[in-house]
Amino acid sequence: MRGIQISQYVKGPEELKVTELPDPTPKPDQYLIEVHAAATNFFDILQIQGKYQSQPPFPWVAGVEFSGVVLATPSTTSKGAPPKFPVGSRVFGAGQGAYATRACAAEAELLPVPAGWSFADAAGLFITAPTSYGALVSRAGVRAGDWVLVHAAAGGVGLAAVQVAKAFGATVVATAGTPRKLEVARRFGADHVVDYRDPTWPEQVRKLTPGGRGVDIVYDPVGLVDKSTKCVAWNGRILVVGFAAGSIEKVAMNKVLLKNISLVGIHWGAWAKFQRDGIPAVWDGINKLVEQGKFKGTVFVDKEFVGLESVPDALVALGGRETWGKVVVKIPQEGASKL
Structure with missing residues (x-):
């Protein structure tokens, strides 16, 4: 070979x-x-x-x-x-x-x-799809009517997250760092797009939500948890997916306390090792979305x-x-x- x-x-x-x-x-x-x-x-x-x-x-x-x-x-x-x-x-x-x-x-x-x-x-498909489905569905309980913020939405797990959130009836706000990536995120279903190179992005995201209440779920594979606390709603869930920005950030925990925020980790490799009995349900869910035409290759x-x-x-x-x-x-x- x-x-x-x-x-x-x-x-x-x-x-x-x-x-x-x-x-x-x-x-x-x-x-x-x-x-x-x-x-x-x-x-x-x-x-x-x-x-x-x-x-x-x-x-x-x-x-x-x-x-x-x-x-x-x-x-x-x-x-x-x-x-x-x-x-x-x-x-x-x-x-x-x-x-x-x-x-x-x-x-x-x-x-x-x-x-x-x-x-x-x-x-x-093998890594991105279950990471995003497991995070949003199994860990965050996404449902119709939720507002979901997806960071690095044009990446592999990001586009998977956009599609999963939309399939469950959520409104998706996508962030990315170039016009082309913002265009791609919108093409895969994002309802709103925001350039996270603009330092005012948390305020922009919050203003998009009804009454400026903030998003219900944040999907973060980048390392933007601390800034995301500024635009997450009361009882919001922030999914810690990775640190593509290159460093493991520190979070001001007082904001987590005051907004009743849940910080939820999701590492599919560890899941596949320690929670094997939960894998079939994740793939069954993904396969249903594929069959319904709600999830496509990226x-x-x-x-x-x-x-x-x-x-x-x-x-x-x-x-x-x-x-x-x-x-x-x-x-x-x-x-x-x-x-």
Whole structure:
């Protein structure tokens, strides 16, 4: 196979190289997947630099999110049941080694590609969709009539959050940092858009809400919790999703007290580890939205990335905040159907 193997940490994506490698050998409980598309994530950049919280032993193949076709099924399955995904099944999922033409993954890390979805659309679904659905529905209890503020709304989890909130009947206020990203957020369903480079954005958001009462839910993957307390309503919920701004902020807790604000953390990776029994309900909810046409793929289309050689450029674009949605690399396979 061909892939991007890491034998030592690199300074940045520009140093990544595609090489010929032996095909991976699946463990007894793993599927062998022919990779047709791979999604990029910020943690991929951290991982190749040796800065992520989870670092595989050398050598390892970079990338985690992918979609493709099952080439081989596990030799052992739970309780002797037949494999859930027969050879030839179209699947998406996560497993170390996505930046390659072949990858391995356990059954729990795979799901069927939704009907009518391309490999590219499905490749970026496994992490963003459950993060946003789990946050808004399971953790914050979003419902019709709520006002929801989504920060970095044109990002992968941001666009997923916009769609989920709208599907449940909420009014969405989206923030982003460029006119293009604001346009994208509106195209995916945001009712109002605000540029968070303007220091008056909390006041702008509050004035949009009925009577200036503030928003009911804040979805924050950036690190804007403290400023968001200025435009959240009484009994508001602030979802702490991540710190894309680069630093872990400090929050003035007196405002949390005075407005009866709930600060709610959501980390899907930890959820999948410690609350596995809650995973099916999240994916059932997502699949219903997909079937109803209320949730669609968020692939960045302003520039196309094709072939493993384009992975470095895709990661550079992602890291430079030049993109929106999910940056996906299509991986053509010889003799395979068109993506």
